[in-house]
Amino acid sequence: MRYRLSPAILIVILSAAALSAGSLLQEAPARAHSKVNPYAGDKTAIGAGEKLYQRECAPCHGRAGEGIGKRPPLASKSVADVSPGAIEWVLRTGSSRRGMPSFSHLPEPQRWQIAAFLKQRAALKQRGDR
């Protein structure tokens, strides 16, 4: 028996594949990008963010943010370039389908502290690589 794939189904499948292939950061909605990190540039908060990163994120993404296996690196250009709001959005919503747990159990200030640390480290890494 022969099956024909209708164009509509093909578009849905290709769209789903494209979405799952991209970075989670790219899926952050516009309102997430517009949020301002209340801890941006705050050295104490960045220190707290590093402590939280080592506890919550390092087992999967590596102590230096180098990425482990399929888990993406976080000391990267994509993190340096993205808005802090997108990072907080990914931490809050997660995506169990993509293997990224939600960190909504952390209070919002702690998620911003992690975002502040990630932004600073990614920016330093980019400067060092040039």
Next chain:
Amino acid sequence: MKLARFIFTAPPRAAGWSLLTIALAAATDARAGEWPYFVTYSHQMEEPGNLEIATRSVTGKVPDGNRFAGTALELEYGATGWWTTEFYLDGQATSRESAFLTGYRWENRFRLFSREHWINPVLYVEYERINGADRSLLEVVGHDGREDLAGGTAEGRLEPVREIETKLILGSNFKGWNVSENFIAEKNLAHAPFEFGYAVAASRPLAMAARADRCNFCLENIDVGAELYGGLGTHEAFGLRGTSHYLAPTVSLQLAGGTAFRVSPGFGLTGSSARFLLRFGVSYELAQFGRAVSRLFR
């Protein structure tokens, strides 16, 4: 490869202990990431590849019975981001009677939505094979009450209990608060009616922002909250009549090294309830335990 060969060729017990020791050493500690509840489940799943080792214990005394202590040793593993599986080994000790293992449970939780929403549903299915002397009190359903705790353990031990328990878990995180609701339906696989129960809980950490230094007793590591749980009768006699209910303040402390302690005094609210139950537990999470095990065989 030499290691993998040893594990395959060594006597089973030696291989098992070696495997466990190496995997435990290779895994790193992590925050247990749990709310301070004993009966209520939140929608939070175990992170993929992490293994949590925990105990949940309870002690109490009912007027017609001896003081008892029930405990459950818990091994919780994050199989995927949407599936957490857990094995429990239950035991009990009763004053002036005896102490023995009372059975085991195997539970699975399935997260229905990939992303976080305002309300997050999780389906829970558990198979338990315990006996009538079990005192772990991991849930209260049907007309469970203090009479069940007053009976002698020697007779209870001879009564096998095989049950399927299902729960709909709903959870929300908002401004540092967690609010969780569980609706429970349990069926004894022998000829017994469906039993129903509920558990609701709320909690939050004492500090919202983290400190930069590594600290054990700082406020961000302490969660406080309360649980309310009880039975709702059976499908033949649904309702609150003759059921037991408990209100339990609860607190947890997460040490910097990853160990978490929880304690909760529970107060019976109805004549069928035990007057007072004290629950306590400790947990430790091994991050990426699964990856550490799989690395042994490469």
